[in-house]
Structures are given as structure tokens and as C-alpha cells.
Amino acid sequence: MTYFRGIFLLLFVCIPFFVFSQQKVDHTLFRKKIVEKSARFEKDTYFNEARSSFLQEKWDSTLVYTAKQLVLKNNDPELTNYCHFFRGYSFQEKKLFEQAEQSFLKITPDFYFYYHSKAFLGGNALEQHKFEKAIAYYKSVEHLKTDQDLFLEKSRVEHNIGLCYLHLQQFDKAEYYLLKSTKMHETANDTINLVSSYGDLANLYYEQYKDEKAIPYFEKAYQLSKYVSSFNVKATTALNMSIVEENKKQYANALSYRKEFEQWNDSVNNQNKIWNTVQSEKQIAILEKDKDFRILEAYNNVKIAERNGFIYSSIFLLILLGAGTYLYREKIKATKIINDQKKALNELNTTKDYLFSVVSHDLRSPVNALRKQHHKLQQQVVAQDFESLQATIETSTNISESMYGLLTNILHWSLEQRKQLLFQPKVSSLQPIITQVIFDFESLAAAKNIVLTIAIDNTIMANFDRESLKIILRNLIDNAIKYTPEAGTIEIHTSQTELHSHITIKDTGIGFSQEQLNLISNLKEITISNIDRAKGVGLGLLLCTTLATKNNGELRMTNNKTIGATITIVLPNA
Amino acid sequence: MEQLHILLLEDDVAEAQEMISLLNRNDYLVTHVSNTADALKKLHIQHFDMIILDIMIDGKPQGITLAKQLDMEGTQIPFIFLTSMQSRTVFEKAKYTKPFSYLLKPFNEMEFLYTIELAIETHYSQENTLSMSATTAVVAPEFFFVKERQKVVKVNVTTIIYIEVDNKYCHLICERGSYLIKLSLSKIKEILANPDFRQTHRNYLVNVTKIKEMYIEDNLIIMETNHKVPFSGRFKATFLKDGLFFR
Incomplete structure (x- = not known):
């Protein structure tokens, strides 16, 4: 019997104590107040860290940072108080009650949360079963008027004082405080606390063997527990009821209460199981999410890789394209150069062939x-x-x-x-040049009894290269003498138009063949590629034409009406 | 009137001989050397009016090298390059860019004489003068060159009596007669750079040593040859101020 009561008592005592430190609403307010009141110490790095750790309920960090802050000298007394307060709270949470007590005790009375520390010290003492000490602490808080000052309900203080007296077997005082707190709970309509209070009161009376007073409270607690969601409370009240019924020897009732207790206990287990299931489901869901996230990440990576690949490949392709274009251009350039060179080479080759044929044919005979x-x-x-x-x-x-x-x-x-001919076009008189060339042919003409009729206007000035004009004249006069029969006439005279100067060589020779004239008149320019040596156009004529052109002039060839040929050298005027 | 003194640089003896006789026949005075060292020696000793030089001496284009060297020394002498090939390679290789005259071998007497005329014209930048007519002269600082029959001769500038503007060009009046000079009066004055030649009129440059009489009021100068030269206001003032003619 006594054994049962012991267990039962413990069961009951634990509940209010537990609820006390879990007051959600006041807790939030309490945190807000801490932030508000300690705002001026935010500059202190360690304190700031300690405070944020405290608010995040990281007790170890809080302890470390407050310790660091406390080591510093010249701390503000209020800052020190905060540190001790945080430390006490943290130690308490870590169930290191002695350290917690020491920390709380270091707090000076001018501290804003001084009474809080007292309340905590009370809880601390209660936890350590130092009930008298607890009562002392609680009493120092009891006189406070408003709940708001402490963010904790006064009814709880009263309740805990009652609990302490109950443990100390001072039943009168226990009854006084418990009844007071119960009344407070009743007015506050605080069902769950009321269940505890009724339980405690019932316990109080049961301890004193005042069963008639205890049982109604047990019943009240049991009835009220039906409106409470906590299975623990339901189970405890049911168990209490079964013990009560058992003591009354009402075994059937006791059994039914017992069953109910079992049921609630199972529910608690179930609830735990459900909780565990939910937790594991949550875990699974998190894992799933994580998996999704990983997949997304992997997908993203793939996308990034794809995009990078695309960029790199486009850059590569662009470079390739540029290089290709460049190479293509170079190739075109090279081809053009090669073509030009080929052309030049072909020309040179033709020239060379031509020269060979001249040397072999014209020179051989x-x-x-x-x-x-x-x-x-x-x-x-x-x-x-x-x-x-x-x-x-x-x-x-x-x-x-x-x-x-x-x-x-x-x-x-x-x-x-080979573009190696020394060529200096100058404005000069035609007369001395013609005279100098004729000078060489005078004896030749005389030998053939050819009469040279020379009529040169020595005022005519033209723009030409002297040596090349001499070459032209030498060839033409030589030809004229060669093709003019004995006792013929060669007439050399000059004339001038607005733009050009003319040197005309007119002979009484065989003249040009129709073929030669056709060929010459059909060609704007005589070059080795288009002359036919078989038709009597030789190197001399070719050279003369080339040089006349080089002097910006031309060579005109016609047959006379009667007999012989006329060749005119046309040169630009000065 | 003096012969032109020509320095001939030719290593081929036969060709040199031929040219010497040709030049002598035409009253040119010739000094023949057969290498560049001798040529330089001669050039440093006495004055020549012209150098006729073969481009290829001992198979090397030493002729052009010599010409370049003389140009650098500031020797102002007309050149005639003799060459058997009308190839410009040799001139380009030697980077000889100054206006020059050349004569292609083989040449006849007329060509040779013509080239001498050309060389003088080209050198003194008075083209188409001697080669065009016998009454045209080329002016140089100490001499003026004229054609005497087929050859070129030089005449000392001291024989000039006066020079008179005629249209674009000028007439040079000397004891021998009158010649056309294809230059402006100011250009001639610049070339002569001789204090004896003074301008008395915008159109007249007078050799003051040849003045016989002056009629200042009548703006008239009578020369020794009885030529009459006018004075003009502006030039008379400076002319009288200098007082050079009172001797």
C-alpha cells in the first residue's frame, strides 16, 4: 500500500514541476524581454554570441561565450549579471544544479531578472529535494504583485511552495498553499494545472489518511482529466483511481481503472510510436527531399556541364571557322600568287622559246x-x-x-x-637623234644608190627615251634600205599634231604583204604570243612596237598607193 | 674662247685611242687615264671641264664608284658614262640617282659629240640648249658654253658685255655675238655670283668693266662695243650709290 503511494506520489509531483519550465507564452515574452533589456551590450562580441546561443537554446555555446566574456576585465556589472544569469539557466537546463545554483547566486539584487534567478533557484532546490531552501527562495518571490513582472504564474509559485511543504510533511502549510493555488487555477480555468492541483491535494489528504477528503479530489482529477489531451495525465489519474478503488476493496472498479490506465499507457506508447513513426516518416521525407535535391543538383550540374559544353564547343567552332576562313583566304592569296607567277613564268617561257627560235633560225642562216x-x-x-x-x-x-x-x-x-632597259624619257628635239641614226646608214644607202630624202623640222620637241628611239629608227631604216631596190628612194620626214609628233619613213620597196598588214591592223598590240614569225613579222618589228608602246607612242604601218611601205613612229609631244 | 679639257677614263687601249683621236679631231683637249687612282690624281692637280668614263674598269663598275666619290667631294664636273649595255642594273646597284648622261657603245661620231652637249646641258640644268641650236649658250659660274661648228667651247664670263631679258629667257651679248640662254635673269645672276655684273634695269645685267660712257640724266649707258643699255630709276640709285664704276 505504502509502496504504491510512494510511486504514486512521485508520479504526481513531477508533473507541475515539469510544466513550470515549459510555459510557452511567457517564455516568448521572457526572451523578448531579454533581448530588449540587454540591447546595449550588443557591441560586446562574446556577449552577443552568448545571447544568440542562449536564445537558440545552445547551452554549451552559451557557457563558452559567457565564460570568455567573464574573463575580460572591466565588465559592466549588469553585463556580468546577464552572463551569470545565462550560465545559471544553461546549467539548469543541463541538469548541473550545483553549478546553476552558484551562478544564480552571483547575481546582484539590482539586476532586472533578479527575481527570476530566485524563482530558478527555488526550482533548483526543489529539484535537489532541498525543500526548505526551495521554500525560502519561493517566498522571496511570493510577495511580488503581478505575474507580468516575472512572466510566470504566481499560482505555480504557490503550488510549488505547497509541494515543498508536502514533501516536508508539513501538511497544514501544504494544504494552505495547494488550496490557494487550486483556487487560482480554478479562477484561471487552467484545466491541466487544475488536474495536477487536484492530484496533489488528493495526495496531501491521502498521505494524512484523510481518505474521505482525498477521494473526491482523486475523482475530480479523474473527471477533469477526460478534458485534457495529455495521455500521461489521463493514465496517472486512472492509476490513482484504481489504487483508490483497490484500497476500498472494490476490485472490479479497480480493475476497470487499471485497464483504463493500461489503455492510456498504451496510448502514450502508441503516441510515442506514432511520434516515432512520424519522426521516421519525416526523416524519410527529408531523405526523399534530400534525394530530390541531390537529383536536382545533379540535374543542374548536368545542365551546367551541358551549357559549358555548348559554350566551349561554340567557341571551338568559331575558332575553327575563323581559322578556316583565314586558311581559305591564305589559300586564295597563295593561289592568286601562284597563278600570277605561273602567268609570269609562262610569259618568260614563251620569251625564252621565242629567243631560242630566233637564235636558231635567224642566226643560223x-x-x-x-x-x-x-x-x-x-x-x-x-x-x-x-x-x-x-x-x-x-x-x-x-x-x-x-x-x-x-x-x-x-x-x-x-x-x-626583263625590265632592265635603262629608260629615261626626256623632252628633247627629234632632229639630232634622227640625224645621228641616219649618219650610220648613209654609206649603206649610197652603196645601193638609194636616195635619202630627209626633211626634219628641228623645232619639234617630243617626250621620249633617246636610246630606245634610236633602236626603233635603226631597225626601221635598216629594213627600208634592205627592202628598197637599187636606185630607190627613202624619205624621212617629221610632222607634228596637237598631241603627237610623227617620224615617217617612206620607201619605194616591196611594201608589206597583205597578210602582214592584216595581222598588224588586227592586233592592237604585237606580242610574241600573237605574232607568227612565218608571216614575216620578226624580232625587229616586235622590238620596235614594244619600245614605241613603252614611250607612250605607237607604230603605224601602211603600204603606199603606188609602191613601197610607210611606217610612222608616233610619239607624245612635250 | 677655249677648248674643253676632257678627262678620259678607259682601260681598253684600242677604244681609248679611237676616242682620243675622235676628240682631238674635234678640237677637244684630252687627258687619258686607265684607272680610277690615276683619274683622282689628275682631278686633284688640274681642272677638267668634263669626265668621260667607262663604267666597267677591269670588269668592275669602278666608274660609278668614282663618280659617287667625286659627288661627295663636291667636285662639280659633268660626267659621261660609257657602257656597252643599256642595262639599268649597274646604276641601280650603285644607287646612282643623280641626273647623268650615258653613251652606248658602239657609237658614231655624231652621237659622241651630241652626248658631250647633253652632258653639259644636263649638268648645268639647262636642257635643250646646245643640242638644239648653235646660238644658244649654257651659263656656268666662270664660263659659258657655246657651240662652235660641231664642238662645244667655253668662253670666259668676263667677255660678256651685258645680258638682256627676252621674254621667258635671256640674251647674252658678248664680244663674239649674241646667244640665247634658257634661264631667267635672276637665275643667271645667281649662277654668275660676280660683283662685276650689276643690274641697271629690270631687264639688264651689265658687266661694269665693259662700260665706256654713262649719261645719267638720259638714263643711258654706252658699252665698249657701243651697245646702248638703259638705266631704270630703282636700279640707277643703288648702282650710283655703290659707285663701283668710278675707277
Whole structure:
């Protein structure tokens, strides 16, 4: 019996104490007040850290930071009080009651939360079963008028004082305080606390074996517990009822209460199980979320990788495109250069071929003729035929003269083709140049009885390169003499138009063949690629045309109406 | 009237001989050297009116090297380069960019004489003068060059009596006669740079040593050759102020 009561008592005592420190509404207010009151110490880093740890209920951190803050010298007394308060609270929460007590005791009475510390000290003492001490602490708080000052209900203080007296077996005082607190609970309509109060009162009377007083309270508690959601309370009241019934020997009732107790107890277990299930479900849900998150993250990573890949590949492609374009351009350039070079090479090759053919054909026959003349000379010397000797030597001289002319042409032409001809166009008079060239041909013409009629206007000034004009004139006069028969006439005269100066060489020779004229008139420009040597246009004419063009002039060739040819050199005026 | 003294640099003896006889035949005075060292020696000893030089001496283009060297020394002499090839390579390689005259071998006498005229014209920047007509002269600081039949001769500027503007150009009147000079009067004055030649009129440059009489009131000067030269206000003042003619 007594044994049961002991258990039962303990069961009952625990409930209010537990509820006391879990007052949600006041707790929030209490925290707000702490923040408000300690605002001026926010600059102190350690304190600030300690406070935020405290508000987040990280007790160990709070202890560390407050310790750091307390080590510092010259702390404000109020700041020190806060530190001790936080420390006491934290130790209390960690069930280190002695340390908590020491910390709370260091708080000075001028501290705003001084009475709080007292209340906590009361709780502390109660927890350590130092009931007298607890009563002392609670009594120092009891006189306070309003609840608001402490953020805790006065009824609880009264209740706890009652509890202390109950433990000390001072039943009169216990009854006084418990009844007082019960009344307060009744007026406050605080069902759950009322159940505890009724339980405690019942317990009080039961301890004194005042069963008639105790039982109604047990019943009241049991009845009230039906409106309370806590299974623990329901179970306790039911168990108490079963003990009461058992003591009354009402075993059937006791059994039913017992069953109810079991049921509520199961419910508590169930509730715990449900709680656990919910917790595990929550865990699973979190895991799922985590998984989703991971998947999303992985997905994001993939996307980022994809995007980066895209960027890199586009950059790569752009570079590739640029490089490709560059290479393509370079290739085109190179191709163009190669084509130009090819063209130039082709031209050079044609020139070279042409020169070879000139050398082999045009030079071969006169050399052969010269050879024959030399053989003839030898024979004539052997035969001592001195009369014929003179004629043979003359022929040889003529042959070598014409060969020299040909070679000179080859030289000039190749110089011109290689752009190596010294070319200095200057404004000069035509007269001295023409005179100088004719000077060389006077004897040749005389030998053929050709009359040279020269009519040069020595005021005519043209713009030309002297040496190239000489080459043209030499070739043309040489041809004229060559193709004009004995006793013919060659007329050389000059004239001038507004833009051009003309040198005309008119002979009474065989003239040009129709083929030659057609060819010349059809061609704007005579070059080696379009002349046909078989048709009688030789290197001399080619060179003359080229040089005339180079002097910004031209060569005009016609046949005379009666007989012979006329060639006109046209040069730009000064 | 003096012969032109020509320095001939030619290493081929036969060709040198031919040219010497040709030049002598035309009353040119020739000094022949066959290498550049000798040429330089001669040039430092005496004055030449012209140098005729073969570009290729001993197979090297020493002719141009010599010409460049003389240019750098500030020797002002007309050049004629002799070459057998009308190739510009050799000139380009030697970077010879000054206006020059050249003669292609082989050449006839007319071409040779013409080139001498050209060389003088080109050197004194008075083109188309000697080569165009016998009555045109080329003016140099100490001499003026004129054509005497086929050849060029030099005449001392002291024989000039006066120079008179004629349109764009000027007439030079000397003891021998009158020549056209294709330059402006101020340009001639600049070339002569001789205190004996003084301007008496916008159009007249007079050799003061040739003045016979002056009629200042009548603005008239009578020269030794009885040529009459006018005075003009502005030039008369400076002319009289200097008082150079009172000797």
C-alpha cells in the first residue's frame, strides 16, 4: 500500500514541476524581454554570441561565450549579471544544479531578472529535494504583485511552495498553499494545472489518511482529466483511481481503472510510436527531399556541364571557322600568287622559246652564209683571184653587220623583257637623234644608190627615251634600205599634231604583204604570243612596237598607193 | 674662247685611242687615264671641264664608284658614262640617282659629240640648249658654253658685255655675238655670283668693266662695243650709290 503511494506520489509531483519550465507564452515574452533589456551590450562580441546561443537554446555555446566574456576585465556589472544569469539557466537546463545554483547566486539584487534567478533557484532546490531552501527562495518571490513582472504564474509559485511543504510533511502549510493555488487555477480555468492541483491535494489528504477528503479530489482529477489531451495525465489519474478503488476493496472498479490506465499507457506508447513513426516518416521525407535535391543538383550540374559544353564547343567552332576562313583566304592569296607567277613564268617561257627560235633560225642562216663566204675566201686566196676577193669580203661584212644588228636587237629585247632597259624619257628635239641614226646608214644607202630624202623640222620637241628611239629608227631604216631596190628612194620626214609628233619613213620597196598588214591592223598590240614569225613579222618589228608602246607612242604601218611601205613612229609631244 | 679639257677614263687601249683621236679631231683637249687612282690624281692637280668614263674598269663598275666619290667631294664636273649595255642594273646597284648622261657603245661620231652637249646641258640644268641650236649658250659660274661648228667651247664670263631679258629667257651679248640662254635673269645672276655684273634695269645685267660712257640724266649707258643699255630709276640709285664704276 505504502509502496504504491510512494510511486504514486512521485508520479504526481513531477508533473507541475515539469510544466513550470515549459510555459510557452511567457517564455516568448521572457526572451523578448531579454533581448530588449540587454540591447546595449550588443557591441560586446562574446556577449552577443552568448545571447544568440542562449536564445537558440545552445547551452554549451552559451557557457563558452559567457565564460570568455567573464574573463575580460572591466565588465559592466549588469553585463556580468546577464552572463551569470545565462550560465545559471544553461546549467539548469543541463541538469548541473550545483553549478546553476552558484551562478544564480552571483547575481546582484539590482539586476532586472533578479527575481527570476530566485524563482530558478527555488526550482533548483526543489529539484535537489532541498525543500526548505526551495521554500525560502519561493517566498522571496511570493510577495511580488503581478505575474507580468516575472512572466510566470504566481499560482505555480504557490503550488510549488505547497509541494515543498508536502514533501516536508508539513501538511497544514501544504494544504494552505495547494488550496490557494487550486483556487487560482480554478479562477484561471487552467484545466491541466487544475488536474495536477487536484492530484496533489488528493495526495496531501491521502498521505494524512484523510481518505474521505482525498477521494473526491482523486475523482475530480479523474473527471477533469477526460478534458485534457495529455495521455500521461489521463493514465496517472486512472492509476490513482484504481489504487483508490483497490484500497476500498472494490476490485472490479479497480480493475476497470487499471485497464483504463493500461489503455492510456498504451496510448502514450502508441503516441510515442506514432511520434516515432512520424519522426521516421519525416526523416524519410527529408531523405526523399534530400534525394530530390541531390537529383536536382545533379540535374543542374548536368545542365551546367551541358551549357559549358555548348559554350566551349561554340567557341571551338568559331575558332575553327575563323581559322578556316583565314586558311581559305591564305589559300586564295597563295593561289592568286601562284597563278600570277605561273602567268609570269609562262610569259618568260614563251620569251625564252621565242629567243631560242630566233637564235636558231635567224642566226643560223647568216652564220652559215658567213661560213660559206669564208670558204669562198679561202679558195679565192688559193686561186689568187683578187678581183672576186673584194666582193666576197663585202658580202661577209654585210652579213656580219646584219648579224650584229640582230644580236643587238636580241640584247635590247631581252633587257626590255626583263625590265632592265635603262629608260629615261626626256623632252628633247627629234632632229639630232634622227640625224645621228641616219649618219650610220648613209654609206649603206649610197652603196645601193638609194636616195635619202630627209626633211626634219628641228623645232619639234617630243617626250621620249633617246636610246630606245634610236633602236626603233635603226631597225626601221635598216629594213627600208634592205627592202628598197637599187636606185630607190627613202624619205624621212617629221610632222607634228596637237598631241603627237610623227617620224615617217617612206620607201619605194616591196611594201608589206597583205597578210602582214592584216595581222598588224588586227592586233592592237604585237606580242610574241600573237605574232607568227612565218608571216614575216620578226624580232625587229616586235622590238620596235614594244619600245614605241613603252614611250607612250605607237607604230603605224601602211603600204603606199603606188609602191613601197610607210611606217610612222608616233610619239607624245612635250 | 677655249677648248674643253676632257678627262678620259678607259682601260681598253684600242677604244681609248679611237676616242682620243675622235676628240682631238674635234678640237677637244684630252687627258687619258686607265684607272680610277690615276683619274683622282689628275682631278686633284688640274681642272677638267668634263669626265668621260667607262663604267666597267677591269670588269668592275669602278666608274660609278668614282663618280659617287667625286659627288661627295663636291667636285662639280659633268660626267659621261660609257657602257656597252643599256642595262639599268649597274646604276641601280650603285644607287646612282643623280641626273647623268650615258653613251652606248658602239657609237658614231655624231652621237659622241651630241652626248658631250647633253652632258653639259644636263649638268648645268639647262636642257635643250646646245643640242638644239648653235646660238644658244649654257651659263656656268666662270664660263659659258657655246657651240662652235660641231664642238662645244667655253668662253670666259668676263667677255660678256651685258645680258638682256627676252621674254621667258635671256640674251647674252658678248664680244663674239649674241646667244640665247634658257634661264631667267635672276637665275643667271645667281649662277654668275660676280660683283662685276650689276643690274641697271629690270631687264639688264651689265658687266661694269665693259662700260665706256654713262649719261645719267638720259638714263643711258654706252658699252665698249657701243651697245646702248638703259638705266631704270630703282636700279640707277643703288648702282650710283655703290659707285663701283668710278675707277
